[in-house]
Amino acid sequence: MKTKPPKPPAAANATITTLELRLYVAGQTPKSLIALKNLKKICEEHLQGRYRLHVIDLVKTPQLAQDDQILAIPTLVRNLPQPIRKIIGDLSDTRRVLVGLDVRPEKRVEAP
Amino acid sequence: MARASKRTKTAAASRASPQLKKSPSGIAGFDEITGGGLPAGRPTIVCGGPGCGKTMFAMEFLIRGATEFGEPGVLMTFEETGEEMSRNVESLGFNLQSLVDKKKLFLDYVRIEPSEIQETGEYDLEGLFIRLQHAVEAVGAKRVVLDTVEAIFSGFANEGMLRAEIRRVFRWLKDHGLTTVITAERGTDGSLTRYGLEEYVSDCVVSLDHRVTDQISTRRMRIVKYRGSSHGTDEYPFLIDKKGFSVLPLSSIRLEHRVSKDRISSGIKDLDVMLEDRGFFKGSSILVSGTSGSGKSTLAAHFANETCRSGKRVLYIAFEESSAQVTRNMRSVGINLDQYLKKGLLEFHAWRPTQQGLEMHLLRIHELVDEFDPQMVIVDPITNLISANLNEVHAMLMRLLDFLKDRQITAMFTTLTTNRGAEEQTEVGISSLTDTWILLRDLELNGERNRCLYVLKSRGMAHSNQIREFVLSRTGVHLLPAYVGSGTVYTGSARVALEAREKAEALREQQQLEEKRKEFSVRRSVLESQIAALRSELSSGEAEFARLTRQRNERQQRVALDREEMGKMRGVTPANQVVNS
Numbered sequence: 188m189k190t191k192p193p194k195p196p197a198a199a200n201a202t203i204t205t206l207e208l209r210l211y212v213a214g215q216t217p218k219s220l221i222a223l224k225n226l227k228k229i230c231e232e233h234l235q236g237r238y239r240l241h242v243i244d245l246v247k248t249p250q251l252a253q254d255d256q257i258l259a260i261p262t263l264v265r266n267l268p269q270p271i272r273k274i275i276g277d278l279s280d281t282r283r284v285l286v287g288l289d290v291r292p293e294k295r296v297e298a299p
Numbered sequence: 300m301a302r303a304s305k306r307t308k309t310a311a312a313s314r315a316s317p318q319l320k321k322s323p324s325g326i327a328g329f330d331e332i333t334g335g336g337l338p339a340g341r342p343t344i345v346c347g348g349p350g351c352g353k354t355m356f357a358m359e360f361l362i363r364g365a366t367e368f369g370e371p372g373v374l375m376t377f378e379e380t381g382e383e384m385s386r387n388v389e390s391l392g393f394n395l396q397s398l399v400d401k402k403k404l405f406l407d408y409v410r411i412e413p414s415e416i417q418e419t420g421e422y423d424l425e426g427l428f429i430r431l432q433h434a435v436e437a438v439g440a441k442r443v444v445l446d447t448v449e450a451i452f453s454g455f456a457n458e459g460m461l462r463a464e465i466r467r468v469f470r471w472l473k474d475h476g477l478t479t480v481i482t483a484e485r486g487t488d489g490s491l492t493r494y495g496l497e498e499y500v501s502d503c504v505v506s507l508d509h510r511v512t513d514q515i516s517t518r519r520m521r522i523v524k525y526r527g528s529s530h531g532t533d534e535y536p537f538l539i540d541k542k543g544f545s546v547l548p549l550s551s552i553r554l555e556h557r558v559s560k561d562r563i564s565s566g567i568k569d570l571d572v573m574l575e576d577r578g579f580f581k582g583s584s585i586l587v588s589g590t591s592g593s594g595k596s597t598l599a600a601h602f603a604n605e606t607c608r609s610g611k612r613v614l615y616i617a618f619e620e621s622s623a624q625v626t627r628n629m630r631s632v633g634i635n636l637d638q639y640l641k642k643g644l645l646e647f648h649a650w651r652p653t654q655q656g657l658e659m660h661l662l663r664i665h666e667l668v669d670e671f672d673p674q675m676v677i678v679d680p681i682t683n684l685i686s687a688n689l690n691e692v693h694a695m696l697m698r699l700l701d702f703l704k705d706r707q708i709t710a711m712f713t714t715l716t717t718n719r720g721a722e723e724q725t726e727v728g729i730s731s732l733t734d735t736w737i738l739l740r741d742l743e744l745n746g747e748r749n750r751c752l753y754v755l756k757s758r759g760m761a762h763s764n765q766i767r768e769f770v771l772s773r774t775g776v777h778l779l780p781a782y783v784g785s786g787t788v789y790t791g792s793a794r795v796a797l798e799a800r801e802k803a804e805a806l807r808e809q810q811q812l813e814e815k816r817k818e819f820s821v822r823r824s825v826l827e828s829q830i831a832a833l834r835s836e837l838s839s840g841e842a843e844f845a846r847l848t849r850q851r852n853e854r855q856q857r858v859a860l861d862r863e864e865m866g867k868m869r870g871v872t873p874a875n876q877v878v879n880s
Contacts, residue, residue: 213425222420245426249433252426256410259455260425275455276420287417 206238206288207267213260214246218277222261225278233290265289319527322370322442322478325363326356328546332531333522337503340476342469344500346483346492347507352518352539353482355391356507357444358384359544360480362393365403370441370478373405373434377450381406391543405434411454418456424464427451428471435477443472443479449494466499491523502526508534517658520546536658540666547662558582559707566605567598569778570737573754573763579735580759582707584700586730588714589739594750594769594776595713596620598737599677600629600636601776602711607639611674614667615647618680622647633774646671652684657695660684664699668708675709682715700732734758739769742790749791752778768794 210226212219223242230238245252245260255264259275265288274287321335330336337343337360345353357374364370376384384406385395398404407430434440448465455461472479481500483492491497497504504523509516519534537546561581564571571578579585585602587595603613617625625647626636639645648667652660668676678699684692696712703710712733730736735757742749750769754762767778768790779794789797 211426213429216425218421218423225420245429249429252430252433253407257426258409258411258424258430258451259416259422260429261422262426271415272417273415274417274419276418276422279420283417283419287419 204237204268206234206265206290208238208240208288209255209264209266210240210242211252211255211257211260211262211264212242212244214244216260219261221277221279222263225281225284226263229278229281229284233285234288263287321528322364323368324360325367326359326544326546328535328537329520329544332535332546333525334528334530337478337480338525338528339478340473341502342472342477342479342481342500343503343505344481344483344492344497345505345507346485346497348485348509351507351509352537352544353507354379354387354446355539355544356505357446357480357482358388358393359391361404361442361444362388362395362398364442364478365398371403371405371438372442372444373407373431373438373440374444374446375407375409375431375434375448376446377409377411378447380408380410384408391541393543402438405438405440407434409451411450413454416454421460422457423460424451424468427464427468431468431471435475441476441478443477445479445481447482447484449483449492449496452494462494465496469499497523507537519658536662538659538662538666540663542666542670545662545666547658547665557707563609563709564605565598566601566603566608567776567778569767570752570776573765573767573778574735574757575760575762577760579709579757582704582709583734583758584704584710584712584732585735585737586712586714586733587737587739588716588730590716590741593739593741594752594771595715595739596625596679597629597632597771597776598739599679599711599713600625600632600634603645603675603677604629604634604636604639606675606709607636607642607644610644612643612671613639613645613675613677614671614673615645615677616664616667616679617647617649618652618678618684621649625649631773632771632776646673657684657692661695661699665702668703668706673708675711676703677711678713680713680715682713697732730755740766744790745793747791751790 208226208230210223212222226240230240243251245257251257257264261275261277263274263278263284265272265274272287272289274284278284320339321333321337322339323330323336324333345356347353361372361374364372374381374384379387381395388395395404395406399406409427409430431443435443445468448468451465452458452461469479469481481496483494483496485491485506486493486495491504491506501524503525506521506523508519508521510519511517518537518539520537521534522530522532535546537544559581562577562579563581564578565574587598589595599615603615606613615625620628622640626640629636636645640647646667648663650663664676664678681692681696684695700710736755738753738755740751740753742751750771751766752769753764753766756762765780767780770777770779
């Protein structure tokens, strides 16, 4: 991860830091499918090129539910940058998802 | 209690089997009041206010299941981490980590941090199910504990969804045949649980309570509901201590004690003499009552000393003095209790009666008895237990006595009586419950105060009706027969004075007699010598008479011979001689 000399991460770095996202689902449930669809849309629109996304199916890897403290399904977790943030639900509210990820669309619009 | 509880347990299990399968909790006493334990394969709610022992109950249920009943368990905590939990139960001697390592227990801490969660749209708690299922499968669990599942209400906004999910969790647990304990916080408005969880769990609800009366706290438990099973409905006191959770069933005791014909010595020979020369009955209850300073504790110590000397264990519960104080004090009357303390035959427990509620005292004594398995229990004094409610004390002591009798443990209680009012009335009124009642009395007379002892009653034996003087000396207690003369009992110096006078009189009589004896012996010898003289006189007279008789006979013979001779010489026959003459 390339960063400039120590500077508080949030605002200034947000444009550069890659977001590491994980979406926890439990099988192919409707909620999970909707969430995945919504998330992909958000990422393409607002996070072009600065995110990595893993989809984790807890039915296949149940141990991860405990390890990553997942309770609600679906849950989107932003592992990086710190601190960890969790967004639960089908991600239908784009604005709240962006707030939850600490990504400000206005800023993104200003940047290019 | 181990034996007794086992008996009731099996009896209860066989009785309950046709209706409902039960899963023993392993918690002392709880299985008795529920007739076998928690409903097997069903969820149970344990509710109560903060700090009332919900988590402890749940943990013990889980740990006992894993260690004693071969039922692995899953612990899902929502408030404390696994490490915290391990530390909490470590003080009770349970090692969670080793159970986890042995795959008998699965810990899952569900961390809920509302600040890092953002809700966007619909969701459910499928993650909880996945975690539960994973945990249950990992150890093959039969038991599950959800410790304060309500904590999820703080983490998520959608209450309707949460309720539906919780209902689904309970359903799921039931479908999987998992015996579950769910802890829940008591509601502030007096409802059993804050979020009304009891609506979803209809099988068994246990309410725990921690209340303070007169600055003394007591924990109590009540089975609010137990579907398909009879259960005790009272509030049962319970205790959490270093051995874990224990509930005291109070009303399960019947009057069916075994009785013993064996006798045990009181340690005071003189007292044994008063009790048919054999002492108390084994397993009986003995009440020693008296005013302060009348020697109750000393008597108790004697009894303890004697029992220990015969190699039996004694549990001494002191409410007034510390162990060190009692042993020191008893040394002054020649009783060395230290040696038995060291040998482990005597166990001392001293605590303040005000330290805890009555039920707690009872429970604690129960536990100590269970732990130490003594042949004798001494409570010195029970009077201090008296609180505002005498009925309660009475009931508690009755339970204690019943409990000890059931175990064939000899019990000695001391009780303080006051000088005012009738003395034949102990404050606690338990005299009717005890088998033997020894009364110690003070007599104030002639400027001194003396102790008296008598056996007021002793069931099943012809005991002495005498009042004895009770003397404490360096060599222990002695009972002196009180001086009885002209209808009055004399004690202390009065008795000593009277005894001295008697002794003097006796001595004088003795001396007089001796003089008479001497006088007579002189007379006797004089008379005897006279008799001897007369005898010799008599015998010499007889000899003289015999000699004279002999001489006369000889003379006659000689005359006859001479005459014959003369006749011969004259040629005359005796016949001629006659004719001639």
